[in-house]
Amino acid sequence: MNPVDNPYRPGAGRRPPLLAGRASLLDNFEVVQTRAEVRGEGDRSWVLNGLRGVGKTVLLGELFARATARQWIAAKIEVGASGPLPAALSRALTASMRRATGHHPEARLRRLLGVLKGFSLRVDPTGAFSVGVDVDAVRGIADTGRLGDDLSGLLEVMSETARDLGIGVLILVDELQEAPEESLAAINTAVHHLGQLDPAPPVLLVGAGLPSLPAQLADATSYAERLYEYRNVGLLDPGAAREALVVPARDLEVEWNPDALEAALDVARGYPYFLQAIGKHVWDAARTDVIDADDVEVGLEAARQEVDDGLYRSRWERATPAQRDVMRALAHLGGAEPAPVADIAVAAGKARTSDISVARVELIKKGLVYAPERGLLAFTVPGMHEFVARQN
Template sequence: MDPIRDPFAPGAGTPPPELAGRDALRETLRVALERARLGRPAKSAMLVGLRGVGKTVLLDRIREDAEASGIHTVRIEAPEQRSLPALLAPQLRQALLRLSLTASAKDASIRALRALAGFAKKLKVKYDDIEVGIDFDPEPGLADNGDLEHDLQALFEQVGTAAKAAGTALAIFVDELQYVPEEQLAALITALHRTEQRRLPVVLIGAGLPQLRGRMGNAKSYAERLFDFPEIGPLPAEAARQALTKPLHDEHTDITEPALARILEVSQGYPYFLQHWGSHTWLAAAASPIDIADVERASTTAVAGLDEGFFRVRFDRCTPKEKKYLRAMAELGAGPHRSGDIANALNEPVSSLAPTRSALILKGMIWSPNHGDTAFTVPMFDQFMKRIVPADDWH
């Protein structure tokens, strides 16, 4: 098959040719954003799920939907080493400059920019990575106490007032939110709570690994009432079929039922793996219709590609002790597993492994579905660990 015409799009956050199975959630969040624009109660949302389920793609599509309807948006990715104020400040500045172009919102936007100037100036002492252009002098007493939780509330109030004056809403999209430190996460939750109390049109739509739900609850006990936490998982069977067949049909290519069933089986319905196997199968096939022999040939290169890219990049971030912990988990299967069972597999006491487990959670490698349980955040990682660290070596 012509590689130039390959319709599939495996990649980190790369939009697939067919975003199947997510329409209901997109509609739910469209309604929430429109309610916010009207000043009605509207819950913010946190999209939670494992790696490879398409959270980033979905976040970006919801943002595109919002912008198409005239709602102002900002988009942030939260890496492990940057502070939340440093990420927010430049994006809020851009949003406020756009809002200031609306005559009815000009004065409110300028006051919000003054608040942002005070916010950045005072907090730079604590968060020295804040870099933001200053368009107006700070207004004394406005978002300039030097306390993140207090100042972020004041800043969000001014931003929400500007959006309201413009007759729109501001939607803040944050990916990888699980990496935000708990103190900063608490300040963000408090600021959103304040804008909701005042019926100001500011909505947060975040995405993160499954532990995000628990981290937000720990940061502020009322977080579960303030946010919805839709779980993003593998696609239902029919949606997974559509994600494969529609791009193929658009290229005038058919696929046999056994071949389709095999891709659905090996990918387990995870969107990234569907795109990955679809692309490798396209390249392995000689002509339409694609058959199961094409899928079997493609699986060799598909697995190798996952090992060297999707899986290996995460594996290489781990220390030898962390890798051994992950291999012990893999020996027990896909999981989740009790911490005691992992300790038994390693012939070590549970208490001695607690620092390793905590470090892996912070790196986003594992999470705790329930107290004392441990699971991989990356689908099929147990199979990868068995391939990369053979059974005779890991002990």
């Protein structure tokens, strides 16, 4: 079929044609938005945690779009992508205020703009602060140099402004597991501060990251467990996986034959990235507007290639020989499940668990594996164990 019309979108952060299986989370967000607008009240902040390729970034993008569509103050950053976290946050918030000055009366934004300018000059002295309005920096609220306190002060003023305007504030932080502990502690401090205010301010922070993120937040400050609503972003259930393949095709008057669909779903196992990769390559392989089992067979081969090249191989090639030994042992012992570090050491031919410590820590830093619990190790990418098992 014509690749030009291909609706499927494999690849990091690419919006799928249908955001399948996430209705309850989006419904909850709708409630948060309405409560903020109607009552000026907020709720607990969220942490979205899950493996790579399950759709966390896409969800953040959707929340951002929904917030900006309703003229909210909304900022989105990816940790590590554009410099240190405080400066990145300052720039994203500045951009959000530039948008806000186009929608809301300037007089009601001035105090916040001044406080944000103070914050921005402090954390990002070389950056240009430009919100389209000339304001003086407000001193003493968000420019102490202690990030936790400054964020608390800034977000409090933001929430007052938002309440006054009948909107809310949304702050999205992707790849939060990459943030240094001091940044995590500062974010916890600010969220904790907001949580103490009564009524609860209409600010929602949503952090997304690997399954290790809840434990990292808890290590940064002891009270983090109660600060956030933790939401696991997981594989799609069978009904949602089916919709993810069928609906985008049907919208273009293309049908999947039942046996073709079952074969594709079997391989995808509900993993959103696989669904998009399979959908894309099967579409390109299909000869008519009814996709059959033969098209799936050809498409799957290409999809496997894409996933190997796009997801697994680069990760494997970044690993040193010692790190590969650990991954092989993990693939062999745990497969898709976590395995005990002690057993991995033995399987890798080591005398002591500590003999694989360096490799283990480096693999975690590279985001290839994570510790679902102390003493355990698991892959961050679904299907990585099968790829590793095929390498020699």
